[in-house]
Amino acid sequence: MDNVERTGGKQRRWLIIGGFALLGVIVMAAAAVSAWQASVQSSHKADMESSTTTVLLLQDVGEESAIAATLLQQYVAEGDDALIPEIQSHSSAAIGTLTEAAAQSDAAGIDEIAADGAALAEGAAQIIALRLSGDVQGAAVALEEAAPAFEQLNLGFAVISEQELLEVDALQGKADRASDLAGWSFIVAVAAVATLAFATLALIAGSLIRRRASRPAMPV
Numbered sequence: 001m002d003n004v005e006r007t008g009g010k011q012r013r014w015l016i017i018g019g020f021a022l023l024g025v026i027v028m029a030a031a032a033v034s035a036w037q038a039s040v041q042s043s044h045k046a047d048m049e050s051s052t053t054t055v056l057l058l059q060d061v062g063e064e065s066a067i068a069a070t071l072l073q074q075y076v077a078e079g080d081d082a083l084i085p086e087i088q089s090h091s092s093a094a095i096g097t098l099t100e101a102a103a104q105s106d107a108a109g110i111d112e113i114a115a116d117g118a119a120l121a122e123g124a125a126q127i128i129a130l131r132l133s134g135d136v137q138g139a140a141v142a143l144e145e146a147a148p149a150f151e152q153l154n155l156g157f158a159v160i161s162e163q164e165l166l167e168v169d170a171l172q173g174k175a176d177r178a179s180d181l182a183g184w185s186f187i188v189a190v191a192a193v194a195t196l197a198f199a200t201l202a203l204i205a206g207s208l209i210r211r212r213a214s215r216p217a218m219p220v
Contacts, residue, residue, distance in 0.1 A: 050104055051164040057101035058157045064094035069150055072124055076131055076139045084128055091121050107163045113156040120149055
């Protein structure tokens, strides 16, 4: 009888140890998954911010280049040298921002667009030089020839912006899924910790009850 009780006691102890070990593994796994998914979510949000920034930069490039183009047309028509610094300022701002956008984004075609923008800025400088030299006709022809390239550049801005916005939508979906998984993993970890704590308290309480029950009764 004593051997049976000892055997049963050992089995219970191993079951208890195994149960605690399993709960510990669940806690660690759930915590690891939660931390991992939180990191994934943070990475996706950083990528979203990068794509959004690229779109805003390209909008600035479009505005600056449009102002520079308008002023250039006005200069070729009127020959007002006071417009040259303004043209150069807006052109430089557009190229600087476009370079920043190209460094920020990995969208297909962004480097080619940056190169086209630089080429247009050089073309604008040549048009100004022609007008300064008094070759009004030559400046007007060069300006007209540059128009299709300028329109193509604006189209490129729109295409890249659309790509980046689509990427933002995709990343938002991934970030939301990562957030949900991290949340559920955290809940599982908390539940496992609570179960482990409850089981520990129950084990301690059971041990105390058994010790009291095993004490000899006090004589009356």
